[in-house]
Amino acid sequence: MHATTSSPAVEADRLHKRYRSKVAVEEVSLSVAVGEIFGILGRNGAGKTTTVELIAGLRRPDRGTVRVLGLDTRRDRARLRQVLGVQPQEATLHSALTVTELVRLYGSFYRDPLPTGDLIESVGLTASHRTRFENLSGGQRQRLSIALALVGRPRVVILDELTTGLDPEARRQMWTTLERLRESGVTVLLVSHAMEEIERLCDRVALLDEGRVAALDSPSGLVRRAGFAQRVIFRAATPVPDGLLEGLDEAERVRADGDRVVVEGRGDLLQAVSVALVRAGVVATETRSEQAGLDDAFVALTGHRLDTEETIR
Numbered sequence: 505m506h507a508t509t510s511s512p513a514v515e516a517d518r519l520h521k522r523y524r525s526k527v528a529v530e531e532v533s534l535s536v537a538v539g540e541i542f543g544i545l546g547r548n549g550a551g552k553t554t555t556v557e558l559i560a561g562l563r564r565p566d567r568g569t570v571r572v573l574g575l576d577t578r579r580d581r582a583r584l585r586q587v588l589g590v591q592p593q594e595a596t597l598h599s600a601l602t603v604t605e606l607v608r609l610y611g612s613f614y615r616d617p618l619p620t621g622d623l624i625e626s627v628g629l630t631a632s633h634r635t636r637f638e639n640l641s642g643g644q645r646q647r648l649s650i651a652l653a654l655v656g657r658p659r660v661v662i663l664d665e666l667t668t669g670l671d672p673e674a675r676r677q678m679w680t681t682l683e684r685l686r687e688s689g690v691t692v693l694l695v696s697h698a699m700e701e702i703e704r705l706c707d708r709v710a711l712l713d714e715g716r717v718a719a720l721d722s723p724s725g726l727v728r729r730a731g732f733a734q735r736v737i738f739r740a741a742t743p744v745p746d747g748l749l750e751g752l753d754e755a756e757r758v759r760a761d762g763d764r765v766v767v768e769g770r771g772d773l774l775q776a777v778s779v780a781l782v783r784a785g786v787v788a789t790e791t792r793s794e795q796a797g798l799d800d801a802f803v804a805l806t807g808h809r810l811d812t813e814e815t816i817r
């Protein structure tokens with residue numbers, strides 16, 4: 505089958521991958537539209553890297569199929585290479601070559617590579633373009649790997665942990681690079697732990713948990729599934745009467761851990777909680793309110809926290 509403009513950028517159908525006794529990816533199906541920035545979010549070991557390696561054709565699934573722009577990732581490998589950009593494994597890069605030499609080398613694999621200097625500038629490596637790979641810092645290596653994924657003007661690019669190890673300025677620069685890619689119609693598959701990055705950049709997100717897609721929606725759609733809109737947190741310097749906060753229309757859940765109280769709910773929750781506490785004569789300190797985020801959605805949908813091994817229910 506030929507790549508057509510009507511094909512989804514990525515179509516994965518019931519992918520399954522087992523490493524010996526460990527099932528890493530189970531029945532994962534995704535369809536990513538052309539021009540989307542699509543996020544894959546999950547805890548360590550959730551199966552994110554395995555999923556994108558299956559999509560990139562770097563691993564063979566035990567079951568299931570993948571098409572990228574209509575191309576079969578196993579059978580149409582040569583054509584796939586020309587349209588798909590992936591970050592190389594560090595171990596495969598020659599450590600004695602400089603940034604410029606590596607960009608040129610990778611560019612030589614493609615028909616119409618991006619101009620070397622422009623690409624190096626766009627990832628902020630101009631000042632280190634003569635530095636050998638072995639002497640680059642972690643963040644500089646990360647920038648280089650992104651440049652190498654982009655050098656062939658891919659129509660679909662897979663980026664794993666885009667901004668891990670980058671300083672705040674470099675992170676913003678990468679975000680701008682991604683937004684430009686989207687404007688030019690490139691599809692991006694973004695594996696990330698960074699929720700801020702996912703919320704800001706992604707059109708849709710698959711939450712992966714224990715090898716399965718726990719939910720797939722826009723970031724705001726996922727946040728709505730957290731079951732509450734905001735939370736108010738305070739320290740109670742004097743006891744809170746039983747049932748006081750639970751009785752508020754705005755409150756959905758109240759948790760106390762010692763003197764720290766967390767109220768989840770909606771509407772003008774901060775105002776409602778503050779007024780109730782004042783009326784009951786409760787002395788509260790360190791009161792603050794937070795909007796629900798993707799991490800709350802993750803807990804609501806999977807029972808796990810994103811950043812720890814802890815299970816909530």
Ligand SMILES: Nc1ncnc2c1ncn2[C@@H]1O[C@H](COP(=O)(O)OP(=O)(O)OP(=O)(O)O)[C@@H](O)[C@H]1O
Nearest residue numbers: 523526527528546547548549550551552553554555
């Ligand atoms: N080559 C391998 N051999 C055996 N087990 C593997 C291999 N690669 C991954 N695994 C296991 O498969 C599961 C999924 O791993 P994977 O790397 O896909 O997760 P991940 O979500 O990308 O994790 P992380 O966020 O830590 O990178 C993990 O339990 C991991 O230990």
